[in-house]
Amino acid sequence: MSDDKTDENKAARPAEERNLEAAKAEAGTGSGVEQPAPEQSPENVPAPTGEVRSVGVRHGMFGTSGTGDTSGxxxxxxxxxxxxxxQKPYGGWFDEVAGALEARLEATELTAAIESVVVHRGEITFHVRREDLPFVAQMLRDDEALRFEFCSGVSGVHYPEDxxxxxxAVYHLTSMTHNRRIRVEVTAPDSDPHLPSLVSIYPTLDWHERETYDMFGxxxxxxxxxxxxLMPDDWPGxxxxxxxxLGGIPVEYKGGSIPPPDQRRSYN
Structure with missing residues (x-):
């Protein structure tokens, strides 16, 4: 009788609780399932990133200066x-991609094309010299071990103190063959904001490059x-x-006038 009641009580408990108890009993621990993730899933091992590099300090929420602060x-x-x-090993398929890319670059004596590799928050970014960008992009697309056939866009970023x-310029590449995603990042000085176009390699970048030019120069x-x-052809900046x-234009509203943000009072 007692065994029947015990089985009935177990069946009435939530499935998650029963599964957790069974896992604890199987693992021989009271803290749940032991998952040696580094041994079972090498891709979960984060690469050592070392120290961060500081490129300045941002003041306020939006980093603007010279205008009234109305944000608080x-x-x-x-x-x-x-x-x-x-530093290597990066972990999982990151090493396969980096190894294949390095092998192609060594064969063409362009090992300096990759300035650095950063693995951060489970994503990998290849920092490439801007003059070598088209060659690296062509290899990423055409090499059988890489096959990053699709570039979903290029985004601009501005760091005035770097x-x-x-x-x-940050490019987001996808390999539909291998189901992988990487980033390629290139930099240019403010005094010489030129990068080679990749439209001939990734035609999808046609309008993305135009927008990055429009918004970032x-x-x-x-x-x-x-x-x-996005902006008129004669728009400055x-x-x-x-x-x-941070500016704007006056707005009329029911007989009243709202000044642009750079002319509003600031809050202390």
């Missing part, structure tokens, strides 16, 4: 840091028609740069 976050101070280059590397040499796509002034 003007007192915030945060460091802008980059993760340092990672001297000599103020403008960054990165000039993609070789683009078939590099024009603005590039609105998504960190040093672009």
């Amino acid at each position: 976050y003007g007192g915030l101070v945060s460091a802008t840091v980059f993760p340092a280059p990672s 001297t000599g590397r103020e403008l960054h 990165l000039v993609f040499d070789g683009h078939p028609a590099l024009t603005r796509v 590039h609105p998504q740069r960190k040093d672009y002034p």
Whole structure:
């Protein structure tokens, strides 16, 4: 009788609780299943990233300066840091991609094309010299061990205090053959914001390069028609740069006038 009641009580308990208890009994521990993740899943091993590299300090919530602070976050101070280059082994298929890319570069005596490799938060980024970008992109697309056939876009980033590397272009590549995603990052100085266009290799970048040029001022040499796509052709400056002034136009509302953000009072 007691055994029947015990079985009935067990069946009435939630399935998650029963499964957890069974796992504890099997593993011989009271803390749940023991998962030696590094041994069972090498891809879960994070690569050593070392120290971060600081490229300045940001004040306030949005990093603007010279305008009225109406956000209330003007007192915030945060460091802008980059993760340092990672060391091998990177873990999992990261090593396969890096190894295949390095092998092709060594065969063409362009080992210096990859400036560094960063593994951060489970993602891998290859930092490439801008003059070697088209060659590296061609290899990433065509090599049988790589096959990154699709580039979903290029994004611009502006770090005014990263001297000599103020403008960054980040490419997001996908291998549909191997189901992998990587990033390729290139930098250019503010005084020479030129990068080679990749439209001939990844045609999807046609309008992405135009938008990055429009918003950040990165000039993609070789683009078939590099024009603005969001701002008027005669618009001064590039609105998504960190040093672009926060401004606007007066707005009329029911007989009243709302000044642009840079003319509103600031809050202390």
